[in-house]
Amino acid sequence: MTSAVDDVDPRMPVGESAPEDGPPRVGSCPLSARDLTVSFGPVIALDGFSVDIPRGIVGLLGPNGAGKSTFIKASLGLLTPENGAVFVGGLDTRTQSLQIRDGVGYMPEHDCLVASMNAVELVSYFGMISGMLARDSIQRGHEVLDFVGIGEERYRQIRSYSTGMKQKVKLAQAIVHDPPLLFLDEPTSGMDPKGREEMLELVRMIGSSDKTVLLSSHILQEVESVCDHVVIISDGKLVQEGETKALIAGEEGVQSLTIRGDEGGMTRFVRILGEACEIVEAKEEGGKQMSLLIRGCGDGSQIFGLARDSGVQIRRYHPERLDLEEVYLRSFRGGGKDGS
Amino acid sequence: MGVDPIRYRPWKGERTALNLRVYVILKSIFRHGLKSIGVKILLILSFLFVYAFGFMDVILFGSETLDAEKMSSNFNAFNLTLFAMLLAAVITSDLISEDLSSRSFVLYFSRAIKTRDYLVGKAGGAILIMSLLCFLPPVLLAVVSILTQSGSDYWSSIKVLGSTMVAGALAAVFFVPYGLMLSSITNRRSYAAVGTFMSFMVLTIISEMFVEIDPAWSVIGPARSLSAAVDWIFGLPSDIDGGALFAFLALFIIVPAVVLYWRVQRKAVGR
Ligand SMILES: Nc1ncnc2c1ncn2[C@@H]1O[C@H](COP(=O)(O)OP(=O)(O)OP(=O)(O)O)[C@@H](O)[C@H]1O
Numbered sequence: 001m002t003s004a005v006d007d008v009d010p011r012m013p014v015g016e017s018a019p020e021d022g023p024p025r026v027g028s029c030p031l032s033a034r035d036l037t038v039s040f041g042p043v044i045a046l047d048g049f050s051v052d053i054p055r056g057i058v059g060l061l062g063p064n065g066a067g068k069s070t071f072i073k074a075s076l077g078l079l080t081p082e083n084g085a086v087f088v089g090g091l092d093t094r095t096q097s098l099q100i101r102d103g104v105g106y107m108p109e110h111d112c113l114v115a116s117m118n119a120v121e122l123v124s125y126f127g128m129i130s131g132m133l134a135r136d137s138i139q140r141g142h143e144v145l146d147f148v149g150i151g152e153e154r155y156r157q158i159r160s161y162s163t164g165m166k167q168k169v170k171l172a173q174a175i176v177h178d179p180p181l182l183f184l185d186e187p188t189s190g191m192d193p194k195g196r197e198e199m200l201e202l203v204r205m206i207g208s209s210d211k212t213v214l215l216s217s218h219i220l221q222e223v224e225s226v227c228d229h230v231v232i233i234s235d236g237k238l239v240q241e242g243e244t245k246a247l248i249a250g251e252e253g254v255q256s257l258t259i260r261g262d263e264g265g266m267t268r269f270v271r272i273l274g275e276a277c278e279i280v281e282a283k284e285e286g287g288k289q290m291s292l293l294i295r296g297c298g299d300g301s302q303i304f305g306l307a308r309d310s311g312v313q314i315r316r317y318h319p320e321r322l323d324l325e326e327v328y329l330r331s332f333r334g335g336g337k338d339g340s
Numbered sequence: 341m342g343v344d345p346i347r348y349r350p351w352k353g354e355r356t357a358l359n360l361r362v363y364v365i366l367k368s369i370f371r372h373g374l375k376s377i378g379v380k381i382l383l384i385l386s387f388l389f390v391y392a393f394g395f396m397d398v399i400l401f402g403s404e405t406l407d408a409e410k411m412s413s414n415f416n417a418f419n420l421t422l423f424a425m426l427l428a429a430v431i432t433s434d435l436i437s438e439d440l441s442s443r444s445f446v447l448y449f450s451r452a453i454k455t456r457d458y459l460v461g462k463a464g465g466a467i468l469i470m471s472l473l474c475f476l477p478p479v480l481l482a483v484v485s486i487l488t489q490s491g492s493d494y495w496s497s498i499k500v501l502g503s504t505m506v507a508g509a510l511a512a513v514f515f516v517p518y519g520l521m522l523s524s525i526t527n528r529r530s531y532a533a534v535g536t537f538m539s540f541m542v543l544t545i546i547s548e549m550f551v552e553i554d555p556a557w558s559v560i561g562p563a564r565s566l567s568a569a570v571d572w573i574f575g576l577p578s579d580i581d582g583g584a585l586f587a588f589l590a591l592f593i594i595v596p597a598v599v600l601y602w603r604v605q606r607k608a609v610g611r
């Protein structure tokens with residue numbers, strides 16, 4: 001894979017969204033992976049993973065061991081892929097990782113703070129290692145610590161901090177140099193519900209200032225509440241991706257229908273319904289009730305007619321709307337909502 | 341302690357060039373080292389036990405020119421080695437082990453820092469502190485001696501000053517790679533510190549024991565080999581074979597440096 005984008009400034013990932021037709025060009029997204037394969041000995045952590053991460057807050061969702069952290073590390077150029085490539089702002093991680101790293105911030109999932117330093121020292125020190133001048137980095141260090149909500153405790157050694165405070169300092173060191181692209185690996189891990197909400201609010205605020213944030217998590221509600229876009233990964237493979245709104249909205253034209261009646265009536269109804277339109281999915285719920293996903297059944301008057309004829313009751317009938325949990329579960333059942 | 345209602349503010353300042361970042365690490369280590377009480381005490385004690393006599397001699401009695409033999413003995417190689425071993429153990433022990441135990445490695449290497457920069461920064465900071473013991477005082481001593489000399493042969497004095505600088509630099513560098521290597525092998529500071537000091541101690545003891553049987557053994561004793569190296573730099577005769585000495589010094593600096601690089605490189609990639 002070649003890219004003719006050597007003069008792209010890594011601090012300015014070109015972010016126009018992919019053209020409508022055809023696959024997006026490499027370099028048109030802040031971050032894209034092509035056929036990425038990374039393994040640790042016999043364990044294949046990423047298996048031909050391809051994705052284009054658009055601007056905004058993007059959730060990287062997947063169960064434990066799915067390969068989320070591996071993808072982030074590969075994007076930073078910390079792991080060398082066996083195959084494939086990752087491009088950050090058009091730069092290739094295999095050859096331009098130093099340039100790339102100057103324009104990204106990384107909050108690792110595990111503990112990584114130097115316990116003997118205090119928060120101001122740590123954040124400004126790593127600011128300087130990112131190339132800030134001493135004066136700038138101290139001032140900016142205080143600013144980001146204010147932002148994440150670390151108060152006077154910033155002068156205490158980090159070893160005395162609670163998990164929640166450590167998470168905030170980890171975030172602070174990732175944003176001190178104001179990178180346009182931010183990797184947050186499970187930023188809320190170990191935090192209580194209030195701390196989580198605060199952390200997510202911080203992510204929202206960062207995201208609203210025109211940055212790309214890749215947030216890895218296995219908590220669906222979190223991703224649903226802050227992310228504009230979701231990438232679902234499992235066993236090192238891309239399972240599904242799309243705008244959160246679109247994923248949750250379900251597929252256009254698909255209606256969700258719940259009926260109630262005796263067994264014979266319901267069987268009859270499903271049979272004639274299947275002749276009139278397409279049944280995407282049918283699920284029995286305890287013998288007396290069924291829920292269906294259907295497509296192409298017009299405005300619904302026909303369905304009510306059929307129901308009357310078969311002696312079943314319509315309990316619910318509305319356009320399909322899922323929560324992310326449903327999207328997630330469906331993507332693991334193998335059949336996404338498009339039935340493939 | 342809720343989230344402050346302040347918004348995220350972008351920052352649009354200048355960044356320094358990539359190759360300047362190593363000085364950030366170096367400076368931080370130097371500053372941090374000088375803040376430590378233990379390092380201060382060691383520096384003061386070492387000055388008293390290693391160089392005080394030489395300074396007194398120059399100031400009280402002066403000399404005609406700075407001569408090699410005198411300057412070489414001013415290094416006081418045995419005392420110097422003892423203090424240098426201690427100081428190296430104290431300052432190098434946490435330089436890498438702390439990053440390993442806290443896993444802050446990843447905070448460095450997710451930034452635009454190469455393994456080489458990281459190591460040059462860490463080793464440079466340590467060598468700078470070691471110079472306060474091994475380089476600065478002898479050079480100062482030589483300069484004072486030249487300024488107060490009664491004779492007029494400045495050229496030969498300056499040559500000795502040059503040798504002093506080389507010998508001081510060698511002593512400042514000598515103990516650092518080994519200490520850093522041990523620091524990169526364990527993630528407990530105390531193991532690295534004790535390990536560094538004890539390794540030098542054991543080598544000293546072995547060489548002292550066997551040197552009675554065969555003088556060639558003296559080469560593995562840090563004090564004896566450093567002393568011989570200093571003599572060699574000053575162009576004085578020495579009872580240690582030059583080739584063996586050179587091999588030992590190279591072994592003591594190069595092998596640890598290679599192991600160190602390999603360890604850090606392995607840790608820096610996320611495997
Ligand atoms: N350093 C390593 N050595 C060996 N195997 C590894 C290493 N790092 C990751 N793996 C393996 O690679 C796979 C993917 O791991 P990864 O950490 O990317 O998962 P994840 O999606 O981040 O999971 P989690 O939600 O638990 O953080 C796992 O099977 C893991 O065991």
Ligand SMILES: [Mg+2]
Binds near residue numbers: 068069070109185
């Ligand atoms: Mg992970």
